[in-house]
Amino acid sequence: MNDSETIGKVRVVTVLGATMLVTGIYYLILRLMDFSDEFDEILAVGSYVVITAVGLWILIHKEMRMREGVYLCGLAIGTAIVMQNLMFMILDLDDMTFFLELGSLVLGAMLILFAAGFLFGYQISSKRLLITVAIEILIIIMPMFLDWYVKVVPALTIIKENYVQFPLLILFLVYGFVLTRDGIRNLSVKERIERNLDSIEGMFHSDADMYMTPEDADRVMDPGAWTRMEGGPVESEVSVVLHGEHSVTLLFQRMRGDGIIHAIVLNNGPDSFIQGFRFDISESIRNDDSITFYGPRGVFTRVRVSEVPAKSRRIPLFRKAEPEA
Known part of the structure; x- marks a missing residue:
């Protein structure tokens, strides 16, 4: 105590x-x-x-x-x-x-x-x-x-x-x-730890109503719509907002030479890396109401595509892919 x-x-x-x-x-x-x-x-x-x-x-x-x-x-x-x-x-x-x-x-x-x-x-x-x-x-x-x-x-x-x-x-x-x-x-030491854990949890979970607009989804899926970068390790990039109670920015970057897309989740805008989380994307699949991004070792994330918030339960942002039957 x-x-x-x-x-x-x-x-x-x-x-x-x-x-x-x-x-x-x-x-x-x-x-x-x-x-x-x-x-x-x-x-x-x-x-x-x-x-x-x-x-x-x-x-x-x-x-x-x-x-x-x-x-x-x-x-x-x-x-x-x-x-x-x-x-x-x-x-x-x-x-x-x-x-x-x-x-x-x-x-x-x-x-x-x-x-x-x-x-x-x-x-x-x-x-x-x-x-x-x-x-x-x-x-x-x-x-x-x-x-x-x-x-x-x-x-x-x-x-x-x-x-x-x-x-x-x-x-x-x-x-x-x-x-x-x-x-x-x-705040007591215990409460500071609990608050920090809540902040870390927010990096790995999406809000219940978080979504991407269809226009932003089209930009993500169309490499020609990305911004070309002059010099540096980044070849092109695009950033979109995941809307919700606590909106975050999703930044996609294609690096020169490796062909792999790197995505970064930022909760302080595209120009800040505070509490950012980075993961690699090897394949993206667009459905009518979502985009699924697949990464190495079975990790994937599914983002809703909607004009309005979709009411649902809080879902993990990163999870293991279930093996196919």
Whole structure:
């Protein structure tokens, strides 16, 4: 287990889940002791139920990766913030308080957006979450600080009047601390390896809807349509785009003297060799809806020919030819 995923011998997700669970139960008990069926009360209880349920979920699934637990927690906290500030905006009529709560509601919505973005595969920096949480912490402590510093209210009185907010403040502080861990701030070694493997896999597989247009297929099959190269080892070449969710460029080159066509798959355009893969082609066969390129030792690749994406399963780009019966 990575050191960044533990605090001592305890997993970070366990600490986070336990903090959420205790905080949610604490507020549920306080609220249910004086509960009414008004809409604002239902919002308050609903927000605490979300915190409690997600905390319990994280504790039950304590083997989940730290990043997943942290961003799931962000969704729960953001949802609770939105629900609570809707409740406060219904109850409070003071203009300054209203706009403060409106700002907190927007921050909660941002927290939901950033956390959901990560869970659905978008590259979301943990710094955005950390900044959002830090502002929420300031919104909680600034009124207390101003009462103490400007109005000279005794610290003990401030604590007695605002004790209800301290569990939520502790939850924010724990969450902010977790967001600074290496496994969240930066990808862990395991996750970097997994991402690199996914990138390598993308070099050897086509997307489910990847295809070549008929016009490009005609150019590939007609050597006279290739661009003649002056000087150098390349006699002629042609490049076409394989269209799909992640389009790539397929570059064909005929070298001087050997008569073998060399194909290169590039995922950064025809002028880049980043993550390129090269294979030789000894024979090309065109059908109505595909071109099959055969190479040495039974390796072949089949490319769809279509004007529109063809819906199909993800297929290997390189595989062994099956022996004929």
